[in-house]
Amino acid sequence: MAEMAIKKRRPKNLDLPTIRLPLPGILSILHRISGAAIFLLLPFLLWLLQASLTSGETFASAKAVVAHPLAKIILLGLIWFYMHHFCAGIRYLLLDLHKGVELEAARLSSKIVFVVSIALTLIIGAKVLW
Amino acid sequence: MVNRVLVGAHYGLKDWIIQRATAVIMAVYTVVFLVVVGAVGPDSFEAWRGIFANGFMKFATFLFLVSLFYHAWIGVRDIWMDYVKPDGLRLLMMIATAAVLVGYAGWAVQILWRM
Known part of the structure; x- marks a missing residue:
């Protein structure tokens, strides 16, 4: 009976x-989603690498595929996923070393991950895709 | 008969370490790759191919890809373990994942050494 009462x-x-996932939680689920998305896009990326390295003609066709607006959007999303997975992964490695495990530090570092990964995505996207 | 205790025997520690070791390898390669591409500024097929024709970059790229495939195996396997409950289906997903990743590793060898 006591158990029931408790x-x-x-x-x-x-x-x-009113329930909202805190930022470190959003970072965490995005870490998983981005990893899964990169895994699913591996055949496309390997094909792109192969085409870009085989001959001048296949290099040109790979370039044409990347120039397509739809491919640009997918690749920009992929760059963001990669950069997010990269930055969040470094944060997890630091957490493994017991660095920044306190609540405030963990919240701050998750903000830094979003800012840095989005900034890197915009820089790399601007250089490579446009 | 040996009574094996399934707790505290470090089952899973190997994958935990490999997940982190491959992550570090990929992180270092990512920085090296971005610096090399930034320095070379490959705007032609020859310049782009030249990056991977270099012996060190060829080796580093292969190491990166193998790390990526092993890292993906552990991560994707964890996703199946979390969300796919029927044993048969889960086993099928794991086998399919491992199969495509081994195939990708062979593909990566072909791309890098037949270019």
Whole structure:
């Protein structure tokens, strides 16, 4: 009976519109989504690498594919996913070394990951795609 | 008979370390690659091909790709373990993942050494 009483008093918040994933949580799920997306795009990327290295003609055709607006959008998204996975991964390696595990530091470092990865994406995207 | 205890025997430690070791290899390569591409500024087929024709870059690129495939194996396997509950389907997804990644490794060898 005592157990039941304790279970009943446990706080519950299932008011979905008010529940928000904190920034480190968004970083975390994006780490997984970006990794999965890069995995799924591997055949396209390997094909692109192969075409770009085989001959002058295949290099030109790879360049033409990358110049397509749809490919540019996909590649820009991919660059962001890669940079996010890269920056968030470095943050996780530091967390493994017990650096920045406190709440405030962890929140700050997740903000830094978003700022740096988006900045790198814009710089690389501007250089490579446009 | 040996009574094996399934807790505290470091099952999974190997993958945990490999996930991080491959991550460090890829992170270092990413920086090296960006610096090389930034310095060379390849705007032609010859210049782009020249980057990968270099012995060190060829080796480093292959190491990067193998690290990527092993890293992807552990990460994607974890995704199947988290979300795919039926054992048969999960096993099928894992085998398919491992199969394509081994295939990609062969493809990577072909790309780098037949160019």
